Amino acid sequence: MKTILILNGPNLNLLGKRQPQIYGHETLDDVARLCRDACPEGFEVDLRQSNHEGELIDWIHAARETTCGIVINAGAYTHTSIAIMDALNTYEPPVIEVHISQVHKREPFRHLSYISARADGVIAGLGLDGYVAGVRRIVALAQAGA
Ligand code: CA2
Secondary structure, eight states: OEEEEEEEOTTGGGTTTSOHHHHOSOOHHHHHHHHHHTOOTTEEEEEEEOSOHHHHHHHHHHHHHHOSEEEEEOGGGGGTOHHHHHHHHTOOSOEEEEESSOGGGSOGGGSOOSGGGTOSEEEESSTTHHHHHHHHHHHHHHHTTO
16 A cells, blocks of 8 residues: 655644635545545555644654655745755655645745745645645656656
């Protein structure tokens, strides 16, 4: 079984519970279900969320041996965390960066992403469909032997 890690950063535990005008009404459980449904036979998803930068980094390190790709919405750490970028640079399989909102239409401080400096693909503004697109891309790359 090939595992795709779906990593979510700070405050995304509140998805569907706060600011629905920006982030919608669906929750992280809905993200997990949509991503599971997008997996063909032989693939599974492991969805995690943390409000702590170090915990996200530990999960990226552990994923080196156990996963075939990472879909990451690092939340606000996207715009600040060289440490998460460095951790992703130690991870060889594909990394797809996802943002639920269209960050480039928002405040200028959301336009810079340290994750983009490592990501193999970047998706913003597609809502939860962005996670599904990320999973599909990693499946396609894994099936192609990437
Ligand atoms: O659009 C995205 O997915 C973001 O990564 C979400 C981050 C934000 O800092 C990025 O600029 C863009 C914020 C996550 C805040 O999470 C909440 C989710 C739902 C309700 C309240 C907060």
